[in-house]
Amino acid sequence: MFYYYFRSMKLLLLLSVFLSLLSCSNKISPAFKSNIYTATANTMVVNDGLMFSHRSYGDVDFTKDEKALKSILKQNRYKFDNVLVYGKTNTDPIYEYVILADSKNDWKTQHDFYIKDTVANNHTYTFIGISHAGYRPEPDFKYLSGSFKFGGNYNKGNETVMAVSDKYSYTSLFYTALTEITNYPVYDKQEESIKLQLQLTYASFLGPNKLYDILIKDWERGTVKHSITEIIKEKGIRGIEGVTRKILEETKDRNVVMFNENHFYPNNRKLVSLLLPQLKAQGFKYLALEALDETQDSLLNAGKAITIDTGFYTKEQNYRQLITAAQDLGYSFVAYESHGEGNREEIQTANLYAKTIGRDKNAKVLVLAGIDHINEVPGGDGIKRMSAIFKEKYNIDPLTFSQTGLAMYRYNFDDAMIVNSDFFSDPTFKRTDFQIVNNLSISDENVNFEYINTFKEKIQLNIFEYDTIKNTYISNVPYRACLVEENETLQLHLSPGAKKLIVLNKEGKVIEETIVKN
Numbered sequence: 001m002f003y004y005y006f007r008s009m010k011l012l013l014l015l016s017v018f019l020s021l022l023s024c025s026n027k028i029s030p031a032f033k034s035n036i037y038t039a040t041a042n043t044m045v046v047n048d049g050l051m052f053s054h055r056s057y058g059d060v061d062f063t064k065d066e067k068a069l070k071s072i073l074k075q076n077r078y079k080f081d082n083v084l085v086y087g088k089t090n091t092d093p094i095y096e097y098v099i100l101a102d103s104k105n106d107w108k109t110q111h112d113f114y115i116k117d118t119v120a121n122n123h124t125y126t127f128i129g130i131s132h133a134g135y136r137p138e139p140d141f142k143y144l145s146g147s148f149k150f151g152g153n154y155n156k157g158n159e160t161v162m163a164v165s166d167k168y169s170y171t172s173l174f175y176t177a178l179t180e181i182t183n184y185p186v187y188d189k190q191e192e193s194i195k196l197q198l199q200l201t202y203a204s205f206l207g208p209n210k211l212y213d214i215l216i217k218d219w220e221r222g223t224v225k226h227s228i229t230e231i232i233k234e235k236g237i238r239g240i241e242g243v244t245r246k247i248l249e250e251t252k253d254r255n256v257v258m259f260n261e262n263h264f265y266p267n268n269r270k271l272v273s274l275l276l277p278q279l280k281a282q283g284f285k286y287l288a289l290e291a292l293d294e295t296q297d298s299l300l301n302a303g304k305a306i307t308i309d310t311g312f313y314t315k316e317q318n319y320r321q322l323i324t325a326a327q328d329l330g331y332s333f334v335a336y337e338s339h340g341e342g343n344r345e346e347i348q349t350a351n352l353y354a355k356t357i358g359r360d361k362n363a364k365v366l367v368l369a370g371i372d373h374i375n376e377v378p379g380g381d382g383i384k385r386m387s388a389i390f391k392e393k394y395n396i397d398p399l400t401f402s403q404t405g406l407a408m409y410r411y412n413f414d415d416a417m418i419v420n421s422d423f424f425s426d427p428t429f430k431r432t433d434f435q436i437v438n439n440l441s442i443s444d445e446n447v448n449f450e451y452i453n454t455f456k457e458k459i460q461l462n463i464f465e466y467d468t469i470k471n472t473y474i475s476n477v478p479y480r481a482c483l484v485e486e487n488e489t490l491q492l493h494l495s496p497g498a499k500k501l502i503v504l505n506k507e508g509k510v511i512e513e514t515i516v517k518n
Helices: 002-025 030-034 066-075 138-145 162-167 174-183 189-204 210-219 226-235 240-251 266-281 296-301 317-329 344-355 386-394 407-412
Strands: 036-039 043-047 052-056 060-062 083-089 095-101 114-120 123-131 148-150 256-261 286-289 332-334 365-370 399-402 416-420 434-438 449-452 459-465 480-484 489-492 498-504 510-517
Touching: 030 066, 030 083, 036 162, 036 174, 043 060, 052 083, 066 083, 095 138, 114 138, 114 148, 123 138, 162 174, 162 189, 174 189, 174 459, 174 480, 189 210, 226 407, 226 416, 240 266, 240 399, 240 416, 240 434, 256 266, 256 386, 266 317, 266 365, 266 434, 286 344, 296 332, 344 386, 407 434, 480 489
Parallel strands: 256 365, 256 399, 286 332, 286 365, 399 434
Antiparallel strands: 036 043, 043 052, 052 148, 060 083, 083 095, 095 123, 114 123, 416 434, 449 489, 459 480, 459 498, 498 510
């Protein structure tokens, strides 16, 4: 009898220890791994499964890794359970806080903490503010604990994904921006489209890379019509040499020539770069770029180098190369973008005319603009674009080349094709004089430099001209920027001279610096 009693007590003791261990290990909420963290002016924590969001301050660092959070909780003398969120400030006042989801404990007896319970959607959320150095930031804790949103409104009123892009507009942290945009939650078709375009933009800033290839396929979803392919093959001029020759035949007697670009197709800029010397020989003097910010043309014309302020898209290395080549050839830059109220197309056209032909009647002007701005006839929106306004208002008929209309057809051709738009019956392809199929590679030729990514993660490699980098690397425009996969060998052609290499992880932290001479 005693034996069975002793055995029963032993089993109960073992069960008690097991349950105790189980309760101690159950410190993190199962929903923790579904948290999405977005950082703009403020930091947001969003959990779609719980239909919950929390707005925090920009100086709060959140622990996002479950292993790291377990380590933090293990060191804490308080046994928090079902931790959904953990954050700590990185500037004064220093404090930390947790948000628990359906805690099993009664925390109101802990008078050292700031405690607030909120019940919503059959869940109890417990905010626990933990002071440091004897200072209790009551206003901060009240704001943080009162910023919860639930149910149908949990994702309403939050900043859009554009806020992430804005945060990084004046930096060279392209991979960091791309990562945060990719992780940013969106909840409707329009926001999804904006998000994808921003992902593509920042991916395009990072040279040829696998992620861009995946994203661009997503963007280009649609039907490639066999009839259009046949027209390109039968009526088009094939190959970059033939395309260049045809373009120069058409441009020699024209005063205004317009090319368009999709802002996240870097090869659109490469074609224009290739044409710069020949067009200069034909007398083209002005290079008008939509991407230039106001007043930046005068700085470039004074011989100043590209900076982070030159323009949002000019940070992209092919755009940088375009501008540098144009400076070497003696082009005069023209910034014409509209930044005020009114009809954007009319204002842009007026700015462009006033800075070129309006004061130099024999001027020959090369324009690189966004997708629809060069159209000679209105699209579905009925808006007249720059080329049409030029013709009506100034009696100048621009010669127009679209590089965007046939983008999805480029996979059928080696490098480039050009087709007179008259051969198409579809009015979509007749809004410019010519359609160009641009499949030019932006990978380097004549490789003279290799970089092997030996880190256990994907990295951003920024290469700067050593004599131009000033202050912090973040506010400088890289000579080259590349997204390099783990164990990937990157091959580049670098110009002569010393270069500074900065390697960044996805958080934008420098993990390697070195100088190379070529």
